[in-house]
Amino acid sequence: xxQVLDLLITFFLVIGxxxxxxxxxxxxxxxxxxxxxxxxxKATTLGVGGVLIASMLHAYAYEGHLSWHELLITLFLxxxxxxxxxxxxxxxxxxxxxxxxxPLAGGDxxxxxxxxxxxxxxxxxxxxxx
Amino acid sequence: MIAYAIYFAAGCFGLAFxxxxxxxxxxxxxxxxxxxxxxxxxxxIALMILYxxxxxxxxxxxxxxxxxxxxxxxxxxxxxxxxxxxxxx
Numbered sequence: 001x002x003q004v005l006d007l008l009i010t011f012f013l014v015i016g017x018x019x020x021x022x023x024x025x026x027x028x029x030x031x032x033x034x035x036x037x038x039x040x041x042k043a044t045t046l047g048v049g050g051v052l053i054a055s056m057l058h059a060y061a062y063e064g065h066l067s068w069h070e071l072l073i074t075l076f077l078x079x080x081x082x083x084x085x086x087x088x089x090x091x092x093x094x095x096x097x098x099x100x101x102x103p104l105a106g107g108d109x110x111x112x113x114x115x116x117x118x119x120x121x122x123x124x125x126x127x128x129x130x
Numbered sequence: 131m132i133a134y135a136i137y138f139a140a141g142c143f144g145l146a147f148x149x150x151x152x153x154x155x156x157x158x159x160x161x162x163x164x165x166x167x168x169x170x171x172x173x174x175i176a177l178m179i180l181y182x183x184x185x186x187x188x189x190x191x192x193x194x195x196x197x198x199x200x201x202x203x204x205x206x207x208x209x210x211x212x213x214x215x216x217x218x219x
Contacts, residue, residue, distance in 0.1 A: 006131055007131075009132055010132055013132070013139045014138060014139065016139055016176070017138055017141070017142030017143060020173060023169065024145075024146030024149040027166060027169060028152065033161060040165060040166075040172070044172050047143075051139060052179060054135075054183070055182070058132070058183055059188070062186070069191040069192075069195070073191070073194055077172065080198075083202075084168055084206065087210070088161055090213060091213045094212070095212065096159075
């Protein structure tokens with residue numbers, strides 16, 4: 001039993017380390033800002049998840065009780081990683097894209113970052129209207 | 131066996147940390163820098179948990195939790211600043 005738990009802890013630690021490394025390597029290697037967004041938000045989160053699972057198993061094997069702190073951190077990271085990715089993507093659309101360079105949003109309106117609601121049309125500058 | 135796995139994982143995350151620093155120094159846009167900073171915070175959490183694992187203490191979980199929350203809030207604040215030009219309207 002001890003041996004199996006040791007193997008599992010080692011497995012999760014190695015997997016976590018490899019995924020963390022791949023995530024940060026992708027941040028350097030990929031050549032488009034929006035593809036660069038994928039590597040850290042997905043691979044690195046999985047890497048930290050692996051380390052946290054290994055830490056849980058370690059507490060169970062060597063201190064005799066299953067600790068739930070790690071699950072809390074995992075849950076928090078899994079919740080916040082998509083939110084930060086969405087925010088950074090919105091900032092990219094706001095700074096570097098125009099309605100012409102994006103694919104159609106469907107319907108008869110533009111993407112939400114560029115879209116100005118009808119009631120705010122007068123307040124917007126002429127360049128933003130269109 | 132576990133000790134070597136911890137060394138391996140710490141080496142991987144340390145290397146990842148250096149890659150993020152390199153990206154922050156050489157990125158051409160602000161968005162990339164914010165993304166690299168966010169990744170750096172996640173790698174710091176992993177390193178902190180590995181340190182706690184190696185020393186057999188649980189005190190670092192609280193620190194990791196706080197760093198996770200601060201990292202999220204700071205990334206949102208940076209993205210908000212890029213989007214709007216101010217943070218609290």
